[in-house]
Amino acid sequence: MTGGRWLRRAGSLAICLSVWQIASTLKVDFGILTFANVPSPGDVVTAAFEFIRSPRLFAHVSSSLGRVFAGYAIAAVVGVSFGLVIGRLRFVGDLLQTPLELLRPIPAVAWIPLAVLMFPSSELSMIFITFTGALFPILINTVHGVESVDPRLIASARSLGSTRSAMLLEVIIPGAAPNIVTGLVIGMGTSWFCLVTAEMISGQFGIGYYTWESYTLQNYPEIIVGMIVIGLLGMASSALLKAAGAALLPWNSKEGRL
Template sequence: MTAYVTGGPTAAVADDAVGAVPLTGIDTPRRSASPWRWRLLRLVSVAAAIGLWQLLTEGKVRLLLRFDTLPTVTQIVSALHRRLGTYEYWLDLAQSLIRILTGFGLAAAVGVATGVLLGRSRLFANTFGPLTELVRPVPAIAMVPVAILLFPTDEAGIVFITFLAAYFPILVSTRHAVAALPTLWEDSVRTLGGGRWDVLARVVLPGILPGVFGGLSVGMGVAWICVISAEMISGRLGIGYRTWQDYTVLSYPQVFVGIITIGVLGFLTAAAVELLGRRVTRWLPRAQEGLR
């Protein structure tokens, strides 16, 4: 017998029911395209962009945009090969990674904690909330002069700028995630005898994870923008500092080596955040559907 949906309360009727709609295939997993097909498409799109860049720069095209002033792909690859063999490249890379991971790690811890407090405590929201709303619109890179005056070393100032850049996206996302939690979940825990800490551990923290990781992803991108900018302004080492130095001496292939390095590092760190987010939110229905 085949199941049907009708306008009445009966969930299943005979095959010859008038006007019935078959439910066949409702529980059938959705068939998605092979992941290799999408990966191949991504590679093709990147390769096409690189090929177009080579054609425009090698042909000295000057149509609205001045591609004749930019280095070719082959020049950039040659410069990258030379730079990879130098000690200073890896030192700059390590220095930028230390700064981004330190500032972002602090922002993640403090941002999630203050976001939960803003969403759960009326007293904290009325005392600390106005301060965050006043400071949040100020771009983190605009705080470079303050960081220079406030901290005894340039290193601490750059970490502070990175922290500020990532802190507010994480804070806001966490606060909104807390506010969006259904009150029914908290009421259920309290009905079963749970206290404040039970609500925090069993409802708030698991329930806000999707929103928190959304903020972490945005915060990582903004943090990279600001750490590179801070290195260009007041750094002594780092990818941003080296890229700006190459620009001042008109070494344009080396400039693009720095740009590519920044892009790759930003992609890898953002992908790590996304991967961690998917792993800790496996229990979500949408995540389970994606595994089918």
């Protein structure tokens, strides 16, 4: 990344922080939007250092990471596997399309009461919520990727006597890989969103629980600390997936970026 791009990004962040500082210091009130109770950036920095020094940091972050990666890993395996099958076998897609389209719009928070009833522990229910949030972006993008593979490549492979397994490994998966990676990146973001929602309701540890607990105790700077930690963890995990995708799919990268 060039120096100019870094400068523009740093400048935009500085402007946002300045506006936030002014609005919180002056307790700006727009009627429908007020900063009267919003902590300043300085208060948030102080709370962040206290959180970093406390043992709560490891407990909350490790709990959230364990849940999100467990649910996400299951969703990745199930979503990619079913996406490949649905994309290749039309009759399977016809069988599953209606239930999948029915389930896909349901938000994660709507699953929480049912998850609590279905699973014997709140830990498993939160992993299930994370799995549900990540599954559909991965599944849908995989299906679209398989369906968008150039038919000429498939025809050429068949004319050369390609077996089904070779067709899948050498034509279908490489052709669908960019869409699969996109689905994996989107699924990581939605898995964090769903996990935090579940932790706010069912958790005892985790960044979502920490954020909600800060609100109930009226520790307003810690609310923003929790939000920032969630954003950093989500951004870092998505960036790792993008970097892995760029390394595995160099032909699909543009200026070093998917």
